[in-house]
Amino acid sequence: MSNSIGERIRLTIFGESHGSVIGGILDGIPAGVELPLEYIQEKLNLRKAKGSISTSRQEEDVPTFLSGIHQGYTEGNAIAFILKNKNVQSKDYELHKPRPSHADYAAYEKYFGYMNLAGGAIFSGRLTAAFVVGGAICQKLLEDKGVYIGSHIKRLYRFQDRSFENYEKDIQKLSRLNFPVLDSSISKTMQEYLLKIKEEKDSIGGILETAVVGLPVGLGDPIFDSLESNLSKILFSIPAIKGVSFGLGFDFAQYKGSEVNDVLFYEKGKVKTKTNHNGGINGGLSNGMPLVFHTVVKPTSSIGLVQETIDLQTQTNTTVEIQGRHDPAIIHRVRPVVDAVTAFVLLDAYLKREQECLWQNSV
Ligand SMILES: Cc1cc2nc3c(=O)[nH]c(=O)nc-3n(C[C@H](O)[C@H](O)[C@H](O)COP(=O)(O)O)c2cc1C
Numbered sequence: 001m002s003n004s005i006g007e008r009i010r011l012t013i014f015g016e017s018h019g020s021v022i023g024g025i026l027d028g029i030p031a032g033v034e035l036p037l038e039y040i041q042e043k044l045n046l047r048k049a050k051g052s053i054s055t056s057r058q059e060e061d062v063p064t065f066l067s068g069i070h071q072g073y074t075e076g077n078a079i080a081f082i083l084k085n086k087n088v089q090s091k092d093y094e095l096h097k098p099r100p101s102h103a104d105y106a107a108y109e110k111y112f113g114y115m116n117l118a119g120g121a122i123f124s125g126r127l128t129a130a131f132v133v134g135g136a137i138c139q140k141l142l143e144d145k146g147v148y149i150g151s152h153i154k155r156l157y158r159f160q161d162r163s164f165e166n167y168e169k170d171i172q173k174l175s176r177l178n179f180p181v182l183d184s185s186i187s188k189t190m191q192e193y194l195l196k197i198k199e200e201k202d203s204i205g206g207i208l209e210t211a212v213v214g215l216p217v218g219l220g221d222p223i224f225d226s227l228e229s230n231l232s233k234i235l236f237s238i239p240a241i242k243g244v245s246f247g248l249g250f251d252f253a254q255y256k257g258s259e260v261n262d263v264l265f266y267e268k269g270k271v272k273t274k275t276n277h278n279g280g281i282n283g284g285l286s287n288g289m290p291l292v293f294h295t296v297v298k299p300t301s302s303i304g305l306v307q308e309t310i311d312l313q314t315q316t317n318t319t320v321e322i323q324g325r326h327d328p329a330i331i332h333r334v335r336p337v338v339d340a341v342t343a344f345v346l347l348d349a350y351l352k353r354e355q356e357c358l359w360q361n362s363v
């Protein structure tokens, strides 16, 4: 079913943007893991809409845990949680006029008109709050093993941030930033431009660059369960993500093998590669170098300008002027979601690898 994902750990998501709650169930997390609720809340707060550069829909986004966590530790059973939807304004939506580039028309046909699509229903970015709760739990477990994840806005429309220089330090810096940009002067320019775009009733997109350090060699599987396959699947489950690439990605096309092969060498008994053009994955398996990938986030489809569309009632061409509260860009709010789903896939792979190592050591 499309509402659940994962092998050794499993995440199920439910709810709608304008229903009473959204929520999730995370199953397969071992007992006895210290899990401060503040840690999860910190990650959720990074996704929260803040100031004029985000949607003005204000949600508390404090999860209620129904099972699985007791006195700050995991209990070993399913971790079930809900987040309330309080600030809902369904009257903003003209449901017979599908919004260009949103899911409205395709979803109307898919569900034969039965789904209440106000607020984008299950297609809304709102559901990603539940991804963050599930993923933050996985992120905490990975950090306990020395694995750290961080993403920054590499590009917002025409503005470019610097790349990762010192992965560990940069990831640490990003964990403290609401607007995750490594070069602080560019960060200011980007946020100012976002305000201008909002005034113009328009929207912009961009590229997130994600890095993961501390991964052991051998996570993942070949063929269908490659790390690239599993990461791509979950990353594309985030609304508005339209591209994922690993390492040099599409830029590989412009180089010779001799220019981009990552040559191996020993450093103090540890195998490394001199470059990391493959972004830490070979054959679908982690190779011990930092995992590096990019995701592209499209410009928010709901813009306040008048746009052409159709009227499903009269079956005529018409125009729509979208009302309501929308993000002029969502990339800064997508960042903790990307980190969360990355943690989910990596923890799943990590738990499998632990089993493989146990078996190897026992024979
Ligand atoms: C955190 C988050 C917030 C979003 N906010 C909006 C929004 O305010 N308005 C909008 O039109 N789309 C928003 N989106 C994107 C839409 O949900 C998405 O474009 C839509 O479901 C169609 O899916 P697709 O773009 O993947 O094809 C948001 C997505 C995320 C992840």
Ligand SMILES: C=C(O[C@@H]1CC(C(=O)O)=C[C@@H](OP(=O)(O)O)[C@H]1O)C(=O)O
Residues within 6 Å of the ligand: 017, 055, 056, 057, 059, 088, 089, 092, 119, 120, 123, 124, 125, 126, 127, 129, 239, 324, 325, 326, 327
């Ligand atoms: C509520 C959130 O974002 C929403 C995502 C969204 C969409 O179309 O994806 C559209 C807007 O919904 P509404 O019209 O109900 O205000 C955003 O506010 C959130 O991210 O928590």
